[in-house]
Amino acid sequence: xxxxxxxxxxxxxxxxxxVDRKTSVRLVGIEDPETALHPAAAGALMDSLREAAExxxxxxxxxxxxxxxxFNPDSDDMLVAHSNQGSTDIGPADPVSIESIKSHLYSxxxxxxxxxxxxxxxxSERQSELAFDTVEEQS
Amino acid sequence: MSRLKVATIVEGHGEVSSVPIxxxxxxxxxxxxxxxxxxxxxxxxxRDKLAKxxxxxxxxAVNLAAAKLGATDDTHAIILVLIDTNSDxxxxxxxxxxxxxxxxxxxxxxxxxxxxxxxxxxxxxNRSLRRC
Numbered sequence: 001x002x003x004x005x006x007x008x009x010x011x012x013x014x015x016x017x018x019v020d021r022k023t024s025v026r027l028v029g030i031e032d033p034e035t036a037l038h039p040a041a042a043g044a045l046m047d048s049l050r051e052a053a054e055x056x057x058x059x060x061x062x063x064x065x066x067x068x069x070x071f072n073p074d075s076d077d078m079l080v081a082h083s084n085q086g087s088t089d090i091g092p093a094d095p096v097s098i099e100s101i102k103s104h105l106y107s108x109x110x111x112x113x114x115x116x117x118x119x120x121x122x123x124s125e126r127q128s129e130l131a132f133d134t135v136e137e138q139s
Numbered sequence: 140m141s142r143l144k145v146a147t148i149v150e151g152h153g154e155v156s157s158v159p160i161x162x163x164x165x166x167x168x169x170x171x172x173x174x175x176x177x178x179x180x181x182x183x184x185x186r187d188k189l190a191k192x193x194x195x196x197x198x199x200a201v202n203l204a205a206a207k208l209g210a211t212d213d214t215h216a217i218i219l220v221l222i223d224t225n226s227d228x229x230x231x232x233x234x235x236x237x238x239x240x241x242x243x244x245x246x247x248x249x250x251x252x253x254x255x256x257x258x259x260x261x262x263x264x265n266r267s268l269r270r271c
Binding site for chain 2: 096099106115116
């Protein structure tokens, strides 16, 4: 069996696993589910994960434009990680990116391909301030 | 127009890092402008898509650039499209690209610049320029 087939089976199985015979796990994290997967299967993979997400919180990390093309801003949440002069900014996608996706100007995958998928700077700054406040309170 | 905000559309990976620096140096060191903000990173699209507006690539890129410029109040805002001339005629392609770029975006200033490599001898321009 190929790696791609194993992952194509393993990813939905992991997302739909049960704690006991009735209860779904609360959270499943999957790193780069697109690895070794045929790009054309990205839609089917996301469909199965969305089905799993009705009972389980599913957290994905991905570098795949094909997978991101399936992103639906109305039902999915997305955090963007972006390398910036030696540091990594993580935050919700900036309002321009979200608006471009919602207006069908670009898909999330197309924005990633042209390096225009950016984290919201204001949200990143608020996070930094929050982290700084927390450190100050602890010290 | 001493305050300027620029969103750029380029064709190459090299331009993504170099064009913002070049614009800042031109603005501060050559023009002596007060303030410039270059939206980073530039929007990069393959030259063929931009030069032919294939699948409305140029129109879409300009719309995205306009969204990134946003409301600019007292700062002059402009969208700069910069590609190499290559074998095209700059005098024909630039106005055509400008027409595509301004399609539906009359609210923003747009400039299309086609860069030409001059021959090493310096006195003879690119063949495409001579035909203009």
